[in-house]
Amino acid sequence: MRPSISDPIRILLLDNEALVRAGLKLLLEHHPNLRVVAQAGGDEDALRLAEQEQPDIILIHEGTDDVLKLALLPQLMAVMDKPRIIILTPLKDSKYHVQAVQHGAMGVVLSQQGSDVLYKAIEKVYDGEVWLDRALVASVLSYNSGRQKLAGTDTIPRKIAQLSPRERDVISLVGAGMKNQQIADQLFLSEVTIRHHLTSIFKKLNVSDRLELVIYAYQNNLAQLPE
Secondary structure: OOOOOOOOEEEEEEOOOHHHHHHHHHHHHOOOOEEEEEEEOOHHHHHHHHHHHOOOEEEEEOOOOOOOOOOHHHHHHHHOOOOOEEEEEOOOOHHHHHHHHHOOOOEEEEOOOOHHHHHHHHHHHHOOOOEOOHHHHHHHHHHHHHHHHHHOOOHHHHHHHOOOHHHHHHHHHHHOOOOHHHHHHHHOOOHHHHHHHHHHHHHHHOOOOHHHHHHHHHHOOOOOOOO
């Protein structure tokens, strides 16, 4: 459930420059449903404040000369009850975006984009969804496609052939951005049944989480990119 203005999304902001943090805080709090509850300039402070404040979102901002230590992400996840991490980065390298997600980021936003994109990403990740906009998804798909060619793609049709028609329906709706309850309502099933379908899908396609499933589905025409 989206919070009200009186109960905003609580954000921990991480950047090593105080002036940049101040500017980002002003930008974020310009949105009525966002509030920065803590700021950190380094890894130790970030871990301490994440555990202490239990924010709804951790927003990690990188400068052009400051490449994120990806090892920090699983450390942050370990101290959070509900870890939701977004990377705000100038780096357009698809490989880096994939690595960030693999290390636990639920969203990657390019810092060259507008504030409206950042606001939307925060809201989506808060709702439990992943955030990669169309341009980033295209980059990630391109990168993953290259990896698949190197590894060989003959197993992909065999994996997809194992899917039942109902599992294909679930994948299509996941790719459309629906959450489990919405999918259950759409297919006239229980949410528990949807979770069982997803467990089966993850095993058959050899993907580890929802984001990997979405990327796999887009890449193999099991779902359409949302408009």
